Amino acid sequence: MKLKxxxxxxxSGFIFDPNSGDSFSMNPVGTExxxxxxxxxxxxxxxxAMTKKYDVPPDEFNKYYLDFIQTLKQFNLMENDD
Amino acid sequence: xxxxxxxxxxxxxxxxxxxGPGVPVIRSLRESExxxxxxxxxxxxxxxxxxxxHNIVDKVYQVPYPSEGSGDLIKRxxxxxxxxxxxxxIPNFDAELYTFMKSSARxxxxxxxxxxxTITQLEERHKSELPAFGKKYGVNVPKSKPVLKHxxxxxxxxxxxxxxxxxxxxxxxYYAFNEEQIxxxxxxxxxxxxxxxxxxxxxKGTEVNxxxxxxxxxxxxxAVPMRKQYITDKGKAWGGITLDNKxxxxxxxxxxxxxxxxxxxxLELIKTSKNELYVIEINPRIPAWVYLAVSAGQxxxxxxxxxxxxxxxxxxxxxxxxxMFVRYSYDLMVDxxxxxxxSTTGEL
Numbered sequence: 395m396k397l398k399x400x401x402x403x404x405x406s407g408f409i410f411d412p413n414s415g416d417s418f419s420m421n422p423v424g425t426e427x428x429x430x431x432x433x434x435x436x437x438x439x440x441x442x443a444m445t446k447k448y449d450v451p452p453d454e455f456n457k458y459y460l461d462f463i464q465t466l467k468q469f470n471l472m473e474n475d476d
Numbered sequence: 477x478x479x480x481x482x483x484x485x486x487x488x489x490x491x492x493x494x495x496g497p498g499v500p501v502i503r504s505l506r507e508s509e510x511x512x513x514x515x516x517x518x519x520x521x522x523x524x525x526x527x528x529x530h531n532i533v534d535k536v537y538q539v540p541y542p543s544e545g546s547g548d549l550i551k552r553x554x555x556x557x558x559x560x561x562x563x564x565x566i567p568n569f570d571a572e573l574y575t576f577m578k579s580s581a582r583x584x585x586x587x588x589x590x591x592x593x594t595i596t597q598l599e600e601r602h603k604s605e606l607p608a609f610g611k612k613y614g615v616n617v618p619k620s621k622p623v624l625k626h627x628x629x630x631x632x633x634x635x636x637x638x639x640x641x642x643x644x645x646x647x648x649x650y651y652a653f654n655e656e657q658i659x660x661x662x663x664x665x666x667x668x669x670x671x672x673x674x675x676x677x678x679x680k681g682t683e684v685n686x687x688x689x690x691x692x693x694x695x696x697x698x699a700v701p702m703r704k705q706y707i708t709d710k711g712k713a714w715g716g717i718t719l720d721n722k723x724x725x726x727x728x729x730x731x732x733x734x735x736x737x738x739x740x741x742x743l744e745l746i747k748t749s750k751n752e753l754y755v756i757e758i759n760p761r762i763p764a765w766v767y768l769a770v771s772a773g774q775x776x777x778x779x780x781x782x783x784x785x786x787x788x789x790x791x792x793x794x795x796x797x798x799x800m801f802v803r804y805s806y807d808l809m810v811d812x813x814x815x816x817x818x819s820t821t822g823e824l
Contacts, residue, residue: 400720402798410798412719412720412721412797412798413719413720414703414719414747415702415703415705415717
C-alpha cells in the first residue's frame, strides 16, 4: 500500500495531487501517517510507530487507520493495491 | 540585451466576467524581455475595460465588427497602419478569426503579420465537426449533432440520452434535461450566435484545459495543463491550478502533431472517473487564463509573436506545477473625456 509518488505533502498537513489539482488538509495525526506512507513504511510499521507513540489500543487504532487509508484511496491518493 | 522594437495590435480587451484574452495577452507581452513594445488595442465596443487601462495599451482604435464585412475592417486597419506601423496582430475572438484568416494576405501586404491556424484547421475543429475530427485524429470526443431548425430537435431523441449540452457555434453552453429545454436554449443561442446550434453528449467528469502553441510544422512550442478550481455561472475559470498530467500533454502533442496546428490553442477536456480524456472543444486562440502559463514559466504570447516575426522558437520543456490564479474584479475609474474621445473619434 503506497502513496502515489508525485503527491506533495507539506509540514502543515496540506496535500496536493498535481495530477488532478485536488488539495486536502489533514490534522497532525493524519499528516504523521501520510509522512510514514511517503517513507514507504508498511502497515505493520506504521501501526507499531503510532501505537508506541500514542496512548491508543491497537484494535482501535487499526479501525481508524483502515478508515483513513480508505479515504486516501477514495481521493485517488494511493497507488493500486499491493 | 537589445530589445526588439515591435508594435503589436491586440483585440479582446473586454476584461469582463466573460473575459476576452486581450488584456492577459498584453500583460504577458509586457513581461517579455525580448521586446520594446508599443501596444495598439483594437476595440469593438466603447466600454471594453482594457481600453482605459493606460498601463496596458498605448493607443486604442475602435474597429468595425467583422460581421459588417471584411472590407470595412480592412479599410479601418489601413488607416490605423498608416499611423502605427503594426508589426503583428493578435486577434483574440473566435468570431473574428475567420475574417482575419481570410484577410491575412492583405494584412501581410500592409506589413501586418499574424500567426493563425489555417482555414482548414479552423473549420475541422468546429464544434459541429467534432465527431469527424475525433475519428480522423483518433481522439475521444462526445457525440455531437448540429441542429439548424426546431424540427430537427425531435430527431435527436434516438441518438442522445438526457442531459445533453446545447452549445453555440462560438460561445455559450447550457445543460438540457428534456426536449423543451433544448428548444428554449436553441432560441437563445441561435439569436446570439447564429446557426448551427450544437447538441452534444454530456460527458460526466472533471473539466480540465490546456493552453498550447503549435508552430505549424507539427511541433508543440508550449503547453500547460490546468484545472478550473472555481467556475462562474458563465462557465469561465475564476480560479485555476497548473497540473502535472502526462496524458493531457500527450493528447495535446498528438493533436498539434497530427494537425500541424499553427498558433494558439485551448483544449477543453473532460477527464472521466476512468481517467479517459474527451475533447469537448478546441478553441483556435489563446485563452483568457493564459497568464497562468506565463507565470508558470511559459510565455506563450511572446513565443507566438516571435513565430509571427519568423524567428526560430525553441519549445518550452517545463513549467511550474501547482501554480494558481484567482481572478478578481476591480472598479477602474474612467475620465469622461477619455470615453468622449473614443466615442466621438474612435481613437484614444
